[in-house]
Amino acid sequence: MNDIVVLDRDGVINVDLMTYVTSPQEFEPIKGSLEAIARLNEKGFKIAIATNQACIEKGIITDNELDSIHNYMIELLKPLGGSVDYIAYCPHAPETNCDCRKPKTGLLKQIEENLQVNLKGKYFIGDKESDIIAGYDHGCIPLLIQTGGYGEKVLNSKHCPPPKHCFDNLLEASDFIIK
Numbered sequence: 001m002n003d004i005v006v007l008d009r010d011g012v013i014n015v016d017l018m019t020y021v022t023s024p025q026e027f028e029p030i031k032g033s034l035e036a037i038a039r040l041n042e043k044g045f046k047i048a049i050a051t052n053q054a055c056i057e058k059g060i061i062t063d064n065e066l067d068s069i070h071n072y073m074i075e076l077l078k079p080l081g082g083s084v085d086y087i088a089y090c091p092h093a094p095e096t097n098c099d100c101r102k103p104k105t106g107l108l109k110q111i112e113e114n115l116q117v118n119l120k121g122k123y124f125i126g127d128k129e130s131d132i133i134a135g136y137d138h139g140c141i142p143l144l145i146q147t148g149g150y151g152e153k154v155l156n157s158k159h160c161p162p163p164k165h166c167f168d169n170l171l172e173a174s175d176f177i178i179k
Contacts, residue, residue, distance in 0.1 A: 003044065003046070003122065004047070005047055005048075005124075005125065005174075006050050006124040006140065007047060007049050007124075007126075007170070008051060008124075008127060008128065008131045009049050011030075011127035011150060012030070012170055013034070013170065014030060014073070018149065021069055022061050022065065023065070023069065030169065031169075033170040036171045036173070036174035037080075037082040037084070037170075037174075038077065038081045038082030039174050039175075041081065043178050047083065048084070048085055048087070048088065049084060050088050050108060050124070050134070052101050052102055053066055053089045054090075063091065066089065070084075085115060088114070102126075103134045104137075105134050105137050108124070108135075120138070123141050125143045125145060126143075128150045128154065129150070129159055132159045132160070142165065143176070144161050145166075145173050
């Protein structure tokens, strides 16, 4: 593996329910997202996920239930030849003011420690302003995709990446990275 790409989860890989994905049955991949991950893997990229999951601290689901959702996603990737090398998640609600909840960069530091990589100058793909800010603040190259329902708001924000780093979906962003 020669490189790494960091992805947000909800709104990037799976449909953002605007509440929480609480079971594997609610995990619905966005069209082309799993194929995008498999293509990146095929070209030698490791995949890490950095996702805020306040549903844990709020008592909506447990860490084990979140693991089952992630295991389901990984099983869906296998037939396509895709894999995920590491999943970092923040279990805290925003009011906890932890260091791991995006836009803070704790999840990116966790990925670096666990995979023994440096994310500076690497792509971080997200659909929310918190993803873009975390990417910039950690020295990543943020790519914005607009499948999560938040993209238009980010396009009008001062944190919006340049137009050449804005895409309709993960498949388009992966094509950009591969080229």
